[in-house]
Amino acid sequence: MKKRLCLLLLGLLLGEGLPAQPTAFAPLDLPAPNAYRTASGEPGPAYWQQRVDYHIRVTLDTTTHRITGTETITYTNNAPVALQELWLQLDQNLFAAGSLGDALIEPGSRWRGAFKGGGFQITRVEVVQNGRRYAPHYLIDDTRMRVDLDEPLPARGGQLQLEIDFSFIVPAYGADRMGRLNVKQGTVYEIAQWYPRLYVFDDVNGWNVAPYLGQGEFYLEYGNFEVEITVPRNFIVVATGELRNPEEVLTATQRERLAQARRSDEPVHIIRPEEVGRPEMRPAGEGPLTWRFHAENVRDFAWAASQAFIWDAASWQNVLVMSVYPQEGLGTPEQPGWEQSTRYVRHSIAYYSQQWYPYPYPVAINVAGIVGGMEYPMIVFCSVRARGQALFGVTDHEFGHIWFPMMVGNDERRYAWMDEGFNTFINYYSNQAFYGQEARRLERLQPDYIARRMQDSLVHQPIMTYPDQIRPQALGFVAYRKPGFGLRLLREYVLGPERFDRAFRAYIRRWAFKHPQPADFFRTIENVAGEDLDWFWRGWFYSTDLLDQAIDSVQVASGQTRLYLHNRQGLVFPVVVEATYPDGRKARYRFPVELWATGARQAIEIPGEAVQVVLDPDSLLPDIDRANNIWPVHTSTE
Numbered sequence: 001m002k003k004r005l006c007l008l009l010l011g012l013l014l015g016e017g018l019p020a021q022p023t024a025f026a027p028l029d030l031p032a033p034n035a036y037r038t039a040s041g042e043p044g045p046a047y048w049q050q051r052v053d054y055h056i057r058v059t060l061d062t063t064t065h066r067i068t069g070t071e072t073i074t075y076t077n078n079a080p081v082a083l084q085e086l087w088l089q090l091d092q093n094l095f096a097a098g099s100l101g102d103a104l105i106e107p108g109s110r111w112r113g114a115f116k117g118g119g120f121q122i123t124r125v126e127v128v129q130n131g132r133r134y135a136p137h138y139l140i141d142d143t144r145m146r147v148d149l150d151e152p153l154p155a156r157g158g159q160l161q162l163e164i165d166f167s168f169i170v171p172a173y174g175a176d177r178m179g180r181l182n183v184k185q186g187t188v189y190e191i192a193q194w195y196p197r198l199y200v201f202d203d204v205n206g207w208n209v210a211p212y213l214g215q216g217e218f219y220l221e222y223g224n225f226e227v228e229i230t231v232p233r234n235f236i237v238v239a240t241g242e243l244r245n246p247e248e249v250l251t252a253t254q255r256e257r258l259a260q261a262r263r264s265d266e267p268v269h270i271i272r273p274e275e276v277g278r279p280e281m282r283p284a285g286e287g288p289l290t291w292r293f294h295a296e297n298v299r300d301f302a303w304a305a306s307q308a309f310i311w312d313a314a315s316w317q318n319v320l321v322m323s324v325y326p327q328e329g330l331g332t333p334e335q336p337g338w339e340q341s342t343r344y345v346r347h348s349i350a351y352y353s354q355q356w357y358p359y360p361y362p363v364a365i366n367v368a369g370i371v372g373g374m375e376y377p378m379i380v381f382c383s384v385r386a387r388g389q390a391l392f393g394v395t396d397h398e399f400g401h402i403w404f405p406m407m408v409g410n411d412e413r414r415y416a417w418m419d420e421g422f423n424t425f426i427n428y429y430s431n432q433a434f435y436g437q438e439a440r441r442l443e444r445l446q447p448d449y450i451a452r453r454m455q456d457s458l459v460h461q462p463i464m465t466y467p468d469q470i471r472p473q474a475l476g477f478v479a480y481r482k483p484g485f486g487l488r489l490l491r492e493y494v495l496g497p498e499r500f501d502r503a504f505r506a507y508i509r510r511w512a513f514k515h516p517q518p519a520d521f522f523r524t525i526e527n528v529a530g531e532d533l534d535w536f537w538r539g540w541f542y543s544t545d546l547l548d549q550a551i552d553s554v555q556v557a558s559g560q561t562r563l564y565l566h567n568r569q570g571l572v573f574p575v576v577v578e579a580t581y582p583d584g585r586k587a588r589y590r591f592p593v594e595l596w597a598t599g600a601r602q603a604i605e606i607p608g609e610a611v612q613v614v615l616d617p618d619s620l621l622p623d624i625d626r627a628n629n630i631w632p633v634h635t636s637t638e
């Protein structure tokens with residue numbers, strides 16, 4: 001039915017030498033598999049990771065915006081080596097005037113936030129090890145802190161407690177990941193990167209001690225959290241985790257409404273708009289209240305507090321889905337606002353659960369505030385100003401992050417594409433499921449947009465570039481849309497949904513609550529989908545090559561159509577040809593990517609005498625010149 005001309009004949013026909021792009025097919029130079037990470041992309045028999053559990057008690061002083069806390073960190077060393085020191089992340093120090101990030105961040109950047117008085121004050125560091133308590137020597141360098149242990153923490157299960165007292169002033173604007181917003185009825189605090197926490201120690205890099213510079217996000221260990229948050233009595237607190245003491249911090253009416261919400265698919269108000277600020281909405285008594293939360297198997301903990309929150313909730317399966325927002329978040333029938341948020345969250349967690357992997361946590365919360373869009377386990381922060389499809393889009397994106405990186409815990413500081421790109425990819429289908437084909441935000445994950453952007457020299461950085469080295473204007477393309485669209489291509493053009501989906505689900509299942517590296521992803525997809533994709537990873541992830549499949553010429557004779565094809569740029573892809581015959585009949589022929597293994601010019605034959613042929617008839621490829629995809633060439637007559 002379809003065949004390639006033999007190489008010798010081809011060489012004669014084209015009158016030129018052979019290989020043009022065999023390097024596109026060379027094996028990808030991945031790290032050698034070992035006992036920790038297998039050749040098939042799974043955690044190996046000796047895979048280990050550290051465990052870090054936190055017990056934190058903090059008080060929010062709403063007059064000074066100061067958070068003061070004490071934490072006990074239980075660190076379990078599961079590594080096969082003993083540790084002489086521990087490295088901690090002091091993320092708040094990004095906001096100390098003159099920090100490394102402050103020096104690098106351009107004025108007006110989304111990641112700004114340094115101010116006079118910003119950063120952590122660390123007032124006590126103590127270690128409890130082998131029943132002995134001591135004050136260790138420690139060093140603070142910008143957002144990094146090294147704690148020197150008096151004696152090594154033994155390999156394979158050694159455990160110690162680290163106690164730290166800390167405080168900081170909540171920045172008004174904290175790199176668009178935390179901050180506070182003044183609204184008519186009070187202040188919305190969104191609190192994250194707020195406690196000293198461990199850097200990841202892993203089998204690939206040992207200590208992952210890259211500083212927090214603003215653009216690059218986080219790489220964090222898993223563990224359980226017990227968190228006690230003390231706030232003024234008129235404040236409502238929501239957080240990563242389940243509320244442990246509702247009888248102490250909620251009124252009987254609110255507890256009754258929450259019970260109702262747990263049985264309701266539709267949102268139920270816990271605090272109605274007109275009830276915000278009323279004394280009877282808070283438990284009777286004097287003085288602050290302490291809210292206690294418990295979270296299991298999470299890599300981070302965030303919270304929000306305000307006296308201005310409207311609060312609604314519904315349930316999805318056993319998950320309590322909630323939204324909190326000030327009245328500024330309310331929309332109109334034409335431009336729906338935060339009153340729709342809980343419905344959006346329900347859609348996202350239901351859709352991703354059914355399509356990829358079950359939502360693993362007991363609560364799912366959307367908070368309206370100053371942060372434009374930021375993800376944390378069980379809780380996300382989205383802009384109070386977002387409306388309509390933009391509010392759906394940002395909510396859906398931030399909740400998609402529960403899968404990447406909250407569940408599949410990649411190293412965001414090195415490989416933003418493993419969470420932002422994968423998330424952008426799953427958002428594409430979630431958005432379609434919610435709005436249908438017309439969804440406005442789908443636009444940017446389309447081939448023509450991608451092809452146009454790939455030619456823009458501003459974004460000529462490979463996906464594999466570490467995020468702190470990506471030009472700020474290029475981040476959205478390099479870390480989100482190009483990898484997101486790449487997975488679309490892999491799913492829809494290269495492998496087909498059946499093969500791709502099984503492989504992608506396997507990746508999530510294998511690496512849920514673990515620390516995958518890029519090679520683990522590449523190998524899992526190749527092994528489960530059953531395809532050597534080194535050409536794809538190299539071209540799409542490691543290079544900035546472009547794609548241009550072209551028809552140079554066509555010969556029609558003796559019941560055959562012969563196409564002389566030219567792959568004019570560095571990227572290689574399989575070829576799909578659609579031929580139209582004199583009777584109007586159309587037929588499609590697919591040629592594997594290996595067509596290009598021996599050179600960039602190839603001749604192929606398809607049966608019948610075609611009157612028209614088109615490459616990539618569904619326009620799925622980011623081909624930079626579609627005009628040369630069609631024969632005969634139409635010339636306009638005017």
Ligand SMILES: [Zn+2]
Pocket residue numbers: 397401420423
């Ligand atoms: Zn994101």
